[in-house]
Amino acid sequence: NAGVTQTPKFQVLKTGQSMTLQCAQDMNHNSMYWYRQDPGMGLRLIYYSASEGTTDKGEVPNGYNVSRLNKREFSLRLESAAPSQTSVYFCASSGGQGAGSPLHFGNGTRLTVT
């Protein structure tokens, strides 16, 4: 089972460049999430989508946009990358069964902005 698939695995950008991080899940989950992981700060929620057609801001949305393209796919876009966006980005999905539902994570995208 593929689970949650993220592309690319690694990316280096120059300040001001744009890029889109792709995420797809094959578990028929309703909810999808983008987190960023930084040393000493754990994981912080950027955006989430409770269902197809809806998106909401998380804790750290500034500088990012998202698209829930369909039930399977949830992309994260950096319009003008900044060094502060150097991080590891994780996509996750969950089955929509309420607060006890676990999240299933992809393997991450390591992004460096120079």
Place this chain on the structure above:
Amino acid sequence: GNSVTQMEGPVTLSEEAFLTINCTYTATGYPSLFWYVQYPGEGLQLLLKATKADDKGSNKGFEATYRKETTSFHLEKGSVQVSDSAVYFCALSDPGGNEKLTFGTGTRLTIIP
């Protein structure tokens, strides 16, 4: 707002030692509580969870009990193995009923043979 405070690491133990990683939380209402584990180069995986007070989650020899009176969810294992070396995250769900998680900062565990 919701928050999770986790024992700072890194933690280094010898094989077969007893492990405790402390986790306390602040939340309104009654969140579900989780421990996730991250192995090198991978995403996070659910290790165990508890959805109400006094519940004990367990998996792969790890245990944690949801203590409402002390707002804690400490992770324990009686005898660790080298393969347990990883980063461990405590997390809580939004008590409002959706599935968003708030994570602690993570604890890096290294087990020495």
